[in-house]
Amino acid sequence: xxxxxxxxxxxxxxxxxxxxxxYPFVTACxxxxxxxxxxxxYDIDRFGAGLTRFxxxxxxxxxxxxxxxxxxxxxxxxxxxxxxxxxxxxxxxTCTTTGGLYDNYATVQGIDHIIPVDVYxxxxxxxxxxxxxGLMKLQEKIQKSRQAWRGRKS
Amino acid sequence: MDFKPLRKDTMLLNMGPxxxxxxxxIRILLELDGERVVKADxxxxxxxxxxxxxxxxxxxxxVIPYTDRLNYVSPIINNVGYCMTVEKLxxxxxxxxxxxxxxxxxxxxxxxxxxxxxxxxxxxxxxMTVFLYMMRAREFLYDVLEHVTGARLTVSYVxxxxxxxxxPSNFENLLxxxxxxxxxxxRETHGLLSKNKIFIDRTRNIGVISKEEAISxxxxxxxxxxxxxxxxxxxAFPYLIYDLLDFxxxxxxxxxxYDRYMVRMQEIEQSIRxxxxxxxxxxxxxxxxxxxxxxxxxxxxxxxxxxxxxxEKVQLxxxxxxxxxxRSKFIYSSKFTPPPKEEVYTSIEGLIKHFMFYIPTxxxxxxxxxVYFSVEGxxxxxxxxLVSDGSSKPYKLHVRAPCFHLMAGFPKMIEGYMVxxxxxxxxxxxxxxxxxxx
Amino acid sequence: MERKEELNKEIQERFQExxxxxxxxxxxxTLIIKKEGIFPVLSFLKNYGFELLLDITAVDYLGKKPRFExxxxxxxxxxxxxxxxxxxxxxxxxxxxxxxxxxKNADWLEREVWDMYGIIFEGHPNLKxxxxxxxxxxxxxxxxxxxxxxxxxxxxxxxxx
Numbered sequence: 154x155x156x157x158x159x160x161x162x163x164x165x166x167x168x169x170x171x172x173x174x175x176y177p178f179v180t181a182c183x184x185x186x187x188x189x190x191x192x193x194x195y196d197i198d199r200f201g202a203g204l205t206r207f208x209x210x211x212x213x214x215x216x217x218x219x220x221x222x223x224x225x226x227x228x229x230x231x232x233x234x235x236x237x238x239x240x241x242x243x244x245x246x247t248c249t250t251t252g253g254l255y256d257n258y259a260t261v262q263g264i265d266h267i268i269p270v271d272v273y274x275x276x277x278x279x280x281x282x283x284x285x286x287g288l289m290k291l292q293e294k295i296q297k298s299r300q301a302w303r304g305r306k307s
Numbered sequence: 308m309d310f311k312p313l314r315k316d317t318m319l320l321n322m323g324p325x326x327x328x329x330x331x332x333i334r335i336l337l338e339l340d341g342e343r344v345v346k347a348d349x350x351x352x353x354x355x356x357x358x359x360x361x362x363x364x365x366x367x368x369x370v371i372p373y374t375d376r377l378n379y380v381s382p383i384i385n386n387v388g389y390c391m392t393v394e395k396l397x398x399x400x401x402x403x404x405x406x407x408x409x410x411x412x413x414x415x416x417x418x419x420x421x422x423x424x425x426x427x428x429x430x431x432x433x434x435m436t437v438f439l440y441m442m443r444a445r446e447f448l449y450d451v452l453e454h455v456t457g458a459r460l461t462v463s464y465v466x467x468x469x470x471x472x473x474x475p476s477n478f479e480n481l482l483x484x485x486x487x488x489x490x491x492x493x494r495e496t497h498g499l500l501s502k503n504k505i506f507i508d509r510t511r512n513i514g515v516i517s518k519e520e521a522i523s524x525x526x527x528x529x530x531x532x533x534x535x536x537x538x539x540x541x542x543a544f545p546y547l548i549y550d551l552l553d554f555x556x557x558x559x560x561x562x563x564x565y566d567r568y569m570v571r572m573q574e575i576e577q578s579i580r581x582x583x584x585x586x587x588x589x590x591x592x593x594x595x596x597x598x599x600x601x602x603x604x605x606x607x608x609x610x611x612x613x614x615x616x617x618x619e620k621v622q623l624x625x626x627x628x629x630x631x632x633x634r635s636k637f638i639y640s641s642k643f644t645p646p647p648k649e650e651v652y653t654s655i656e657g658l659i660k661h662f663m664f665y666i667p668t669x670x671x672x673x674x675x676x677x678v679y680f681s682v683e684g685x686x687x688x689x690x691x692x693l694v695s696d697g698s699s700k701p702y703k704l705h706v707r708a709p710c711f712h713l714m715a716g717f718p719k720m721i722e723g724y725m726v727x728x729x730x731x732x733x734x735x736x737x738x739x740x741x742x743x744x745x
Numbered sequence: 746m747e748r749k750e751e752l753n754k755e756i757q758e759r760f761q762e763x764x765x766x767x768x769x770x771x772x773x774x775t776l777i778i779k780k781e782g783i784f785p786v787l788s789f790l791k792n793y794g795f796e797l798l799l800d801i802t803a804v805d806y807l808g809k810k811p812r813f814e815x816x817x818x819x820x821x822x823x824x825x826x827x828x829x830x831x832x833x834x835x836x837x838x839x840x841x842x843x844x845x846x847x848x849k850n851a852d853w854l855e856r857e858v859w860d861m862y863g864i865i866f867e868g869h870p871n872l873k874x875x876x877x878x879x880x881x882x883x884x885x886x887x888x889x890x891x892x893x894x895x896x897x898x899x900x901x902x903x904x905x906x
Binding site for chain 2: 770771772796802876892
């Protein structure tokens with residue numbers, strides 16, 4: 154019985170990792186490198202993740218790109234809670250991992266104070282090749298984890 | 308039959324902070340009557356990163372990386388503005404080759420800014436192809452920036468008193484490739500969009516603003532020039548070497564979206580013209596070395612392709628960059644920049660000077676006073692107001708951001724139009740979040 | 746420069762009770778006046794030819810009297826000149842008249858000065874915070890507000906240090 158569920162798990166993981174729908178929550182300078190990674194030079198579409206859905210209900214991956222400050226923190230928490238399971242979060246750039254250059258009265262020192270994060274991509278801003286490597290790490294994580302489907306939690 | 312009368316009150320719609328237009332976060336509250344906008348209100352502040360308070364706690368040299376995250380699509384123009392403000396307070400002149408280098412790099416940044424503005428205008432109306440062409444042209448310009456400064460986006464290339472390092476020796480070939488590709492992209496975009504009936508229908512007479520209103524709201528830059536009013540900081544208060552170069556300033560007629568698109572396309576052509584003239588007129592700074600050995604970037608290229616490198620062929624300069632002692636008199640004035648590395652590593656005076664430069668209580672100490680200086684940013688007049696009290700940290704640094712005034716006038720530009728016209732109008736203003744909220 | 750001398754004389758004649766000084770440090774023309782005279786002097790300058798309001802900001806000189814100083818920058822297209830107008834504001838009575846009836850972008854600029862420094866503009870249609878959120882207490886750019894003091898809006902998953 155376990156053999157069947159683990160094979161089914163890996164099949165479902167394979168299907169999910171190559172068809173990620175992303176929700177880009179773009180705020181600041183890292184958005185320029187996000188645009189470069191999406192376009193023709195460093196194509197992200199060959200990984201299957203090229204489709205941006207601009208509504209959280211239809212998205213799998215929440216890409217938080219750019220500095221988050223305390224004024225927009227409730228909005229980020231609401232967007233995360235509106236996404237349907239299964240969902241993953243990528244923290245893009247150093248401002249989202251640890252607050253970056255900005256240690257002052259307005260900035261959140263890392264978005265893991267607000268929502269749980271799966272993959273951290275560092276860089277100020279990270280080169281597009283780094284972004285693609287971060288995406289591949291997320292794909293590895295999805296393939297190896299215990300999949301969630303109806304009636305069974307992950 | 309008895310029909311109830313229709314409701315006539317207006318509907319309140321919220322275009323929330325995170326929305327599909329690719330221009331950063333802003334919140335627009337709309338009061339709609341059917342599909343027409345009756346009144347609009349804009350709420351900002353979602354990217355406030357406390358630039359001004361940070362500048363009061365760091366030394367003059369440490370503020371430079373924060374300035375290039377202000378308008379992150381044209382970072383060199385912000386750096387140049389800040390450094391020229393401090394130079395005005397100190398009262399120094401930069402060497403001539405450094406002025407030419409600053410002008411060429413500023414114009415490359417201006418081209419990347421206009422490309423990043425025009426791409427999303429087309430994409431949000433459905434023309435994905437134009438966006439991909441512009442991003443491709445932008446990648447070649449980022450290659451040029453990377454070979455000169457080391458970084459694609461956040462460069463910190465300009466220093467108080469000059470620039471960080473000299474240009475590498477294959478700069479002309481790289482620049483030629485970048486410019487050729489930009490010209491090709493402009494030709495194709497003109498062919499696709501400028502006489503396209505759908506594009507003209509969606510942008511003509513939409514988002515109109517008159518000259519008097521634009522001046523009352525404090526607009527400057529391409530948006531003011533599209534209404535027909537002639538004001539450009541490079542011509543009115545010339546700085547660096549802009550008075551020696553020959554270029555035109557394009558003007559529009561009606562102040563609608565189509566005029567703003569055409570003004571930006573023609574400004575890219577004028578920037579290319581400035582770059583070509585400056586490359587011809589630039590004074591030579593290259594010192595002739597007897598034996599030409601390999602330079603750092605070609606060592607990196609060879610390691611990618613797997614060729615073997617003979618050790619005696621590699622002669623790297625002591626700081627790997629291009630600011631050796633022989634070249635330093637062309638690129639910076641040495642009283643206000645750290646000394647070249649040959650001096651630092653071989654003599655005690657150089658070491659002491661280098662050390663005194665970087666500790667937080669010493670370094671550059673301008674005289675007491677206040678000063679205002681402005682440059683022509685890609686969106687308008689970018690000004691810096693600096694108050695100094697004689698110590699090594701600024702007392703107050705304020706940025707006059709052009710986008711702030713453009714967004715103050717934005718609710719007026721969308722009143723009376725339909726909901727689907729908001730997105731192209733918003734895109735043609737080119738709001739950059741880092742500059743709007745510092 | 747004759748234009749500058751003319752302007753200096755005219756302002757001295759008309760607004761004698763508000764005039765303090767007219768200097769040019771580092772090449773910028775600066776006019777220092779008392780805070781009651783802001784509206785009359787600025788409307789005179791607007792008719793004189795300074796059509797564009799570039800900026801409104803304030804400086805905090807902690808420990809001096811008056812504590813704040815409100816600074817206006819204006820630009821004239823015909824003569825291609827800029828001018829700066831400064832007025833000192835006390836800490837116990839931080840009230841200044843608004844100039845929204847002369848220029849329309851003064852609306853947002855004065856909201857920013859209120860948000861960052863706490864200077865009240867009388868007659869302003871809509872004086873609320875613009876860059877910070879409503880629940881924030883204090884005015885961040887004053888010199889006695891600590892640099893790193895954060896005031897979170899929602900509950901964090903683990904405490905910030």
